[in-house]
Amino acid sequence: MMTALIPEETIEEIRRSLNIVNVVSEYVVLKRTGRNYVGLCPFHQEKTPSFMVSHEKQIYHCFGCGQGGNVISFLMEIEKTTFPEAVKILAEKAGIRLPEKTLSFAxxxxxxxxxxxxxxxxxxxxxxxxxxxxxxxxxxxxxxxxxxxxxxxxxxxxxxxxxxxxxxxxxxxxxxxxxxxxxxxxxxxxxxxxxxxxxxxxxxxxxxxxxxxxxxxxxxxxxxxxxxxxxxxxxxxxxxxxDKSRLLYGLHLAGNAIRKEGYALVFEGYMDVITAAQAGIKNAVASMGTALSFEQARQLRLLGKDVVISYDPDTAGQVATLRGLKILKKAGCNVKVAELPEGMDPDAYIKNKGPENFKKEIIGASLPLVEYQLKKIKENYNLQKAQDKASFLRDSLEVLSEIEDILERESYTRKIEEELELTGGALRQELKKARRRKIATDNTNNLAEKGKNRSISAGFFIDPGEVAERKLISLVLANPLLLGYLKGKLKGEDFNNSVYGALFSELLYLFENGKHIDIGAFINSKRDNKVQSLLAELYFEEEEEEELQKKIVEDCIKKIFITNIGNKKKNIEAQMQEIESKKENQEINSLLQEWQRLRKLEDLFRFGEGRD
Ligand SMILES: [Zn+2]
CATH class of the missing domain: 3.90.980.10 (DNA primase, catalytic core, N-terminal domain)
Incomplete structure (x- = not known):
């Protein structure tokens, strides 16, 4: 096994001395909600946070893309490392010395x-x-x-x-x-x-x-x-x-200045960054190409919310540039665009006019992304002409419909209405339609996104028996004491899904042997990434009130047994059909008896005692 060479105690020690919330915070801006933390998932693009971290259990899970696990799997995923590499990095963070020769050969x-x-x-x-x-x-x-x-x-x-x-x-x-x-x-x-x-x-x-x-x-x-x-x-x-798409030129030198100034400046070229730094503007990085990647945006977001883009005038308005700016916005940044006079790049401007003027005239006049986009659209048209006016509205509508904040959307809409002296609300009507289209597309994309990476939970919502098995495990993870109630009522073998069954057996075994069950440690100890990720998902899923839990557990047991019986009946029916065709009556009779017994048992579970 790949990890056999790192002693389990060492891994355990590393896990114990690190807080997953701190480690994740180096990559994701986390906010506390109740007993968990949430943030924008670093593994897929999203606008509303579905990435959860539990301080208590030291695990994470994303409800958007299904990624989940403990601090080690998080690091493996985000830094694209092997298990031993991740352990090594974490050991360093925790100040724990790894025994020599602990890394596996690969x-x-x-x-x-x-x-x-x-x-x-x-x-x-x-x-x-x-x-x-x-x-x-x-x-x-x-x-x-x-x-x-x-x-x-x-x-x-x-x-x-x-x-x-x-x-x-x-x-x-x-x-x-x-x-x-x-x-x-x-x-x-x-x-x-x-x-x-x-x-x-x-x-x-x-x-x-x-x-x-x-x-x-x-x-x-x-x-x-x-x-x-x-x-x-x-x-x-x-x-x-x-990997160019994961790097920003000068970021390691600019980090402190970005925090101090409260915003990051993004240029296009190396020389822009160097000239600016020499002139005392040290909060600048270069994107090495104009289309920013999500990873680059994420790195900027971690240093602060505000980003000012200052590209060369001929590339600033290009489609690829705009896409990059939208990605920044998606990553949670406030994006402003600082425009330079035609024929100037930041390097030339700073040299000719000095850093103070650059700050005042260029940065000071930077426009929020939406305003910049609308301004650019306007430059394409002559609004005195009716035809151009219509085209301008059509293009603007696209920009407006992408604004998520309702107040912001309203204020820009009003501005355009005033400017073009529009009355009668036609623009608003069109905007509503465009918004609906936009939301529908987003939802489809989100669903497609959620469908990925979910092989283990595929089909869970089809079979009510499996839904119950899943629910039961998540209830036990939330409250292991429920095992006292479940003991003697249900065994791992009763489960249809072998993964849930095995998990249940394991938890029950721990409970029956009088061990205190530390769910965080239980999830963290799972080496199989899929199982660990599933457990994290189940853990975060559970939100039932404690008083309701027993009732739900009972329902789950019932559903599991009913599903089991149903399956057995189906099995017998199939056998009977086969035998019937061979006309072996004796065997049919015994199968029929078994079938009737199951039928009664099923009713018993469904409707309780005393029905017949
Ligand atoms: Zn995600």
């Missing part, structure tokens, strides 16, 4: 490989930096930086470097240090020849921008060409440690 290999990639990429960054500042080859790049007013101190802060104009400068440097071409390829530093018999440096004659993860570990590079060749910018390819 886990060890994977962790080792990642560690090697981190080291190699770091070494490459040091090499590029050295070349920039200490070699004649670097002069050209230094001159370029000078021409853009980047000081050495700033270049050092961002660990800028230079990849010389050579096919194998880095390759040779690495080989001398016994680093193989395969590793360099995996790190995205070299490229395999098209005829597959040789490797060459990926970055050549480029100014190098190291890209770090949230923790400040360099994971890849962006390279800007010096001179005329194409492409102007080249990034590391996707590797084990480099």
């Amino acid at each position: 886990g060890q290999e994977q962790t080792k490989e990642k560690d090697i990639l981190f080291k190699v990429v770091k070494l490459a960054a040091a090499y590029y930096e050295y070349v920039l500042f200490n070699s004649s080859a670097g002069m050209q790049a230094l001159n370029y930086l000078k021409s853009r007013n980047i000081k050495e101190e700033t270049a050092r802060r961002f660990k800028l470097g230079f990849a010389p104009d050579s096919w194998e400068a880095l390759l040779k440097f690495m080989k001398k240090r016994d680093i193989t071409e395969e590793i360099l390829l995996k790190a995205g530093l070299v490229t395999l020849n098209s005829d597959k018999n040789g490797y060459y440096d990926r970055f050549r004659k480029r100014l190098i921008f190291p890209i770090a993860d949230r923790k400040g570990r360099i994971v890849g590079f962006g390279g800007r060409v010096l001179g005329a060749s194409e492409p102007k910018y080249l990034n590391s390819p996707q590797t084990y440690i480099f």
Whole structure:
């Protein structure tokens, strides 16, 4: 087994010394509601929180996508790690030393490989930096930086470097240090020849921008060409440690400033971030491409609610950009768009007009996303023309219908009505229709979303017997003392669903052996992710009042037995049919007797004693 090498006590110790609420809070903004915490699920996109965390039981569950489990499975899922890797990270957080050699072979290999990639990429960054500042080859790049007013101190802060104009400068440097071409390829530093018999440096004659993860570990590079060749910018390819859609350039340096300033600035390019930082605007990151991903949005949201986007004017209004901004909004951010004059990027603006003016004229004039969208739409039309006016309304309707907040929607609607001197409420009528369409589509999408990842609970709501079995387990999880009442009335074998049956047997066994049942520990101890996730789901599902619980338990027992009897009857009926065709009367008689006995038993469960 994959985890056999980490002692169970150690895992238990780690779980006990960490609070799942704190660990999850590093990724999700949680709010307390009653005895649980809720937040927006980090594993699927949603607008209303369905992600629950229990402090008491140290488990989590999302009612939207079905993800659930304990602190270890949460970390595995969110950091995309193996079990041993997750344990290792958590052990560090908890300050617990793992025994040496605890990682399994596969886990060890994977962790080792990642560690090697981190080291190699770091070494490459040091090499590029050295070349920039200490070699004649670097002069050209230094001159370029000078021409853009980047000081050495700033270049050092961002660990800028230079990849010389050579096919194998880095390759040779690495080989001398016994680093193989395969590793360099995996790190995205070299490229395999098209005829597959040789490797060459990926970055050549480029100014190098190291890209770090949230923790400040360099994971890849962006390279800007010096001179005329194409492409102007080249990034590391996707590797084990480099995933562009999960990274924001400069985030590890900007985090504190974002918290202090109360908002994050998002630029398009590396240079924008660097120039801004040099000018004292340190709360900026770059999105490396204009379409933000949900993961990037989530990382920003964790630092604060307010985000100001300042892209180059020619990309700001593009569809991909807007999609990214909507994703930010979905992640719970207040999004504003800061527009730059035509032909300017933040880098140029700050250089020409200074940081104070940038803050005042550009950030200060930023518009909420909806207002910005409406403004952009308006720019496309001449509202004096009737035809254009209609088109403007049609496009605006789409924007308005996406506003979730009713007051906000109302205020923008009124604004448009006033501006276009609309009367008679036609716009509102259309808006209502558009909203209904929107809600219907969202619901369909949500249902489709909920259908995913739910193999274990598929079909639960069809069979009333299974509904009862499920309900019973969730009741016991909420109140294990009910087992005292259930003891002698129901056994695991009575369950139709073998998973529920096994869980029931296990709980009953613990109870009968006089063990205090700690449900949190019980759920946490489950190694099978599916079972653990199911238990978390069942736990959060239960909300019955304590006085009602016994009554519901009785109903559940009844339903389970009735379903069982029904199944047995069906079985006999099938056998009888088969035998009847063979005309073996003796056997039919005994089956018939059994069938009648079951029938009576069924009535007994349904209607109680004394019916016949
Ligand atoms: Zn979810």
